[in-house]
Amino acid sequence: xxxxxxxxxxxxxxxxxxxxxxxxxxxxxxxxxxxxxxxxxxxxxxxxxxxxxxxxxxxxxxxxxxxxxxxxxxxxxxxxxxxxxxxxxxxxxxxxxxxxxxxxxxxxxxxxxxxxxxxxxxxxxxxxxxxxxxxxxxxxxxxxxxxxxxxxxxxxxxxxxxxxxxxxxxxxxxxxxxxxxxxxxxxxxxxxxxxxxxxxxxxxxxxxxxxxxxxxxxxxxxxxxxxxxxxxxxxxxxxxxxxxxxxxxxxxxxxxxxxxxxxxxxxxxxxxxxxxxxxxxxxxxxxxxxxxxxxxxxxxx
Numbered sequence: 001x002x003x004x005x006x007x008x009x010x011x012x013x014x015x016x017x018x019x020x021x022x023x024x025x026x027x028x029x030x031x032x033x034x035x036x037x038x039x040x041x042x043x044x045x046x047x048x049x050x051x052x053x054x055x056x057x058x059x060x061x062x063x064x065x066x067x068x069x070x071x072x073x074x075x076x077x078x079x080x081x082x083x084x085x086x087x088x089x090x091x092x093x094x095x096x097x098x099x100x101x102x103x104x105x106x107x108x109x110x111x112x113x114x115x116x117x118x119x120x121x122x123x124x125x126x127x128x129x130x131x132x133x134x135x136x137x138x139x140x141x142x143x144x145x146x147x148x149x150x151x152x153x154x155x156x157x158x159x160x161x162x163x164x165x166x167x168x169x170x171x172x173x174x175x176x177x178x179x180x181x182x183x184x185x186x187x188x189x190x191x192x193x194x195x196x197x198x199x200x201x202x203x204x205x206x207x208x209x210x211x212x213x214x215x216x217x218x219x220x221x222x223x224x225x226x227x228x229x230x231x232x233x234x235x236x237x238x239x240x241x242x243x244x245x246x247x248x249x250x251x252x253x254x255x256x257x258x259x260x261x262x263x264x265x266x267x268x269x270x271x272x273x274x275x276x277x278x279x280x281x282x283x284x285x286x287x288x289x290x291x292x293x294x295x296x297x298x299x300x301x
């Protein structure tokens with residue numbers, strides 16, 4: 001009897017690990033309409049409602065379709081910022097950041113990460129394919145608006161990691177602003193597992209095997225800093241010191257890995273991706289000063 005109970009418990013345990021592994025690849029994303037309502041309640045969309053915008057689809061490197069929104073600046077400009085949202089969210093989340101860039105004469109490009117928003121359902125690869133999707137968006141932006149434009153990227157969490165990972169491909173960009181970005185994907189998922197199940201994340205180690213069998217790669221071997229070797233693109237790191245998912249030490253590791261100009265700004269008391277909510281005025285001032293420092297506010301329209 002004891003043997004049968006033990007076997008049953010092992011099967012249950014492994015099944016739970018398999019379900020967890022699947023949920024990390026096929027992430028449950030917010031409905032775009034609910035995201036719109038959420039952002040609207042916080043008044044992040046007040047200006048956006050009155051702006052002109054254009055919707056189009058970009059075909060990525062593997063033919064995957066990326067739903068995209070282009071928002072022109074108030075006056076004609078050669079400056080563009082691509083805004084990349086976090087995991088489980090969608091492109092409307094980038095508007096609160098674009099509000100800042102638009103004041104500085106930037107055009108905005110917002111797109112849904114694969115498997116998110118209006119895009120067809122697809123597994124998240126946590127920056128592997130997403131970084132190549134970003135390259136496709138960058139290249140499409142150059143094709144549409146000319147090779148004389150200046151492009152920067154702002155991303156939060158997975159969006160920021162996507163931008164940092166893309167740097168290993170030496171894209172046509174002038175800066176990256178990385179908000180709440182993790183270095184170790186394994187550590188990130190362990191924290192998520194701990195928050196969901198309230199048990200030691202070590203118990204979910206078999207999920208690594210299931211994840212690899214399901215999606216073809218091991219999240220234990222993914223470190224964002226590996227993409228920053230030899231990078232010279234300026235990066236502004238923004239991080240909350242009360243982030244329940246990404247510790248400040250991850251940001252320090254990322255900053256130490258790059259060879260280009262960097263800034264690091266810590267928001268006291270800010271949780272994960274809540275830095276702009278914690279202090280919107282400071283957030284705007286940081287971006288403005290950073291853009292001046294890397295000569296991205298001097299390009300005339």
